[in-house]
Amino acid sequence: MTAGTETGPVRTVDDADPAVRVWKRMRALVIDQHDRRRAAADAVGLSPVRVRALLEVVREPAMLSDLAERLSVDRPYATVVVDDLQRRGLVRRVPHAADRRCKIVSATTEGIEAAARASAIMNDPPAELRSLAAADLAELDRVLGSF
Known part of the structure; x- marks a missing residue:
């Protein structure tokens, strides 16, 4: 083991x-040879994090708040992402059934179609x-x- 960091001890990696x-x-x-996130994002005209958010909803x-957690971003940034997706007509906010003060982010038909295009690119296996x-x-x- 080597010195620790804020998140815990740093482990030595043995090849x-x-x-x-x-x-x-x-x-x-x-990731290094076949990272298709950028290609998927370009195909639907979004940034990679916006594609991730769209795929999640x-x-x-x-x-x-749940979406922010699933994306591993803070809530203000998730708001910016969702605001942009909503302006583009890809998601909508609807009142929560049990708590009218909360909104649920869901995909529109256009959002589902964009997510399908992005998924098709990201899920296409490499030739290897x-x-x-x-x-x-x-x-x-x-x-x-098994994981």
């Missing part, structure tokens, strides 16, 4: 550790993954599905 090697390879494949409508044998894909799916 001989199989978990470290696998994680580095997964990260390299998904399509998955499950939420109060602004498509080229794996069916048995290898099944094993990878099994292992990743």
Whole structure:
């Protein structure tokens, strides 16, 4: 272990550790070589965080505070993001059924369509993954599905 930080001790990473090697390879494949977040954002004319927010409310409508938590942003920034998405006609705020003081952010039809376009880009597997044998894909799916 090395010196700690505000969030806890910093662990030394050992490339001989199989978990470290696998994680580095997964990260390299998904983020370094095939990060499609920018392409998805460009395709729908939004920033990556706005795409994430839109995908979140399509998955499950939420109060602004819950959406901020799911996006790991503070509430004022989530408000800015939702305000922009609402101006674009991609989301709407509706009164909460149990508490009329609260609003629920949900996607409009246009928002659902934009989210589907972004998802199609982000969920398209890279050629390296498509080229794996069916048995290898099944094993990878099994292992990743256990998390």
